[in-house]
Amino acid sequence: MLEVINTGLNIGSKTLLSDINLMIAPGELVAICGPNGAGKSSLIRLLSGELKPSVGEVLWDSKPLSEWSLLKLARQRALMQQHAEVGFSYTALEIILLGRHPHHQGTSRPQDYQIATAAMEEVDASHLADQVYTTLSGGEQARVQMARVLAQIWEAAAGPRLLLLDEPTAALDPRQQHRILDIARKWANKGDVAVVAIVHDLNLAAQYADRIALLRDGRLQAVGEVETIMTPAMVEACFDLPCVLLNHPDGGTPMIAARRQL
Amino acid sequence: MNSSASTMQFATQASRSLQLRSRVLIGLGIALAILVVLAAGIGAVSIPPLDVLKLLMSPPGSAAWQSIPQEQIQQAMVLWNIRLPRLALGVLTGMALAVSGAAMQALLRNPLAEPGLVGISGGAALFAALAIVLGGGWMVALHEMIGEFALPIFAFIGSLIATILIFVISTRQGKTSIALMLLAGIAISSLCGALIGLMTFIASDLQMRSLNFWSLGSLGAATWPMVTMVACLSGSSVLVLLKQSSALNTLALGEVQASLLGISVRRLNQICIAAIALAVGAAVSVTGIIGFIGLVAPHLVRLSVGPDQRLVMPAAALVGAILILLSDLLARTIAMPTEVPVGIVTALLGVPFFLALLFRMRRKIGI
Known part of the structure; x- marks a missing residue:
């Protein structure tokens, strides 16, 4: 279990993240969505242990990340970064x-x-x-x-595994985007792997994630099952984007389409 | 494909990479050994290779030494007192410079990092010169106490200061600016060069070897105690650096990924900086600044076997030794009976490489 408890992150006088509470269990794929500059990358860097929280704590397998040995953690947790x-x-x-x-x-x-x-x-x-x-x-x-x-x-591994993906689909064509998220889904289905992925495309996230976390201005606006997050009201509140709800013809996954703004 | 066949395939892949490694290292080792025997025979007193081998079996003081025929005694003296310490010092210095270069290149993530270019050798030479000129009586006393180990203490301090300066100036938040590294290197090298020059003019002739010695290097003053000192200090540092080769590989992915792969990057940096400073400092304190070996040797190896540090570092050690022996051979024979400083030869060899690398990296450096 990955547990983020009342966590905040300040760099210099700037507050990048505050009041983050999030539990992610092995077997789960959680997508993090939000507008540019919301703090998504900072959050995933916090989850990886690269950044230490200024407030609160991040626990993996019931132990604060800072108390893990680098090597043991490396055998259980991996992060795919953007711009490698x-x-x-x-x-x-x-x-x-x-x-x-x-x-x-x-x-x-x-x-x-x-x-x-x-x-x-x-x-x-x-x-x-x-x-x-x-x-x-x-x-x-x-x-x-x-x-x-x-x-x-x-x-x-000896304990659960954690797969962190920071915009894994950014440089990919649609077929490859689906392929990568399909792999992420398969890994979550293994049961002992928790997967957290930053995904820009809400509809893509909705098709593969168990839960979606909406992040805005460094705060978690909402975390929940796909159906509860994929509503016009939620999405408009997070992205300032008027939109309508559709249903995917295959299986009825909720989808969001933006309204044209004139 | 059934599973036992595929297991075999991966075993083959793994053993093929090990095979390549041992083939390259053994091949280079044999080349170095042959070069040592040939170079030991070339010079004012010429010794045929077979005689070199025979004389190598009879070290001074052994029973075999007594039975060396009268007409060969001069050859034996030249071989054991002049040529061999010089060759051994060359091999050790070449290894120290090449492995330090390869390690710096991995740490700073660019192929232009080289102990000579970025001023690490300069720092070592300056502090060695300072110790000789300003050390006066207590330097003599220290030398009486610990012999050849006196000078490298100071050279180490100088190279350590220069190394830390280079890292502090050229890296920020885990990223390295190649341009800043080269500019800082120019500044440090120029300062060291100027101060060494000043030292040579204040110093009495007896105290100080020439400016040429420090700035262009020479293996000509080699003695066995020097060889022992460099073998202990540079040799052990080289072993420490070789042990880090797998960890240094992960730095190619950046410092963040390296630490996510379980490497304590801070510790790795500290270990490598100290080892580089000691390897280079100890060698430079008795050879002066011999440039470009740390650039050319790893580069040649990468060109032929790829960038895997686990092979690049030991292979570069052998190539560095070979390059320095070839350069020194040229340096002491091209203008016989005088000697050309070996640094002139290594610069002639290295500068074209350096320019070619610069040319290829133009875009990355920011032009």
């Missing part, structure tokens, strides 16, 4: 193998190659294995990074 730049000409396979470092800390073993190969297959990137990462397109780089974070927490 890589120095030197590593191949895609070498990048994905870096995700295995917490498990061997030295020489890559046969099972590390096996996992890296399987992770590449999972994201449809097997053909990229020997290409130099920096020469790949944005979408291909995103898939390689996805494969790397999956490889990092591939095996069932």
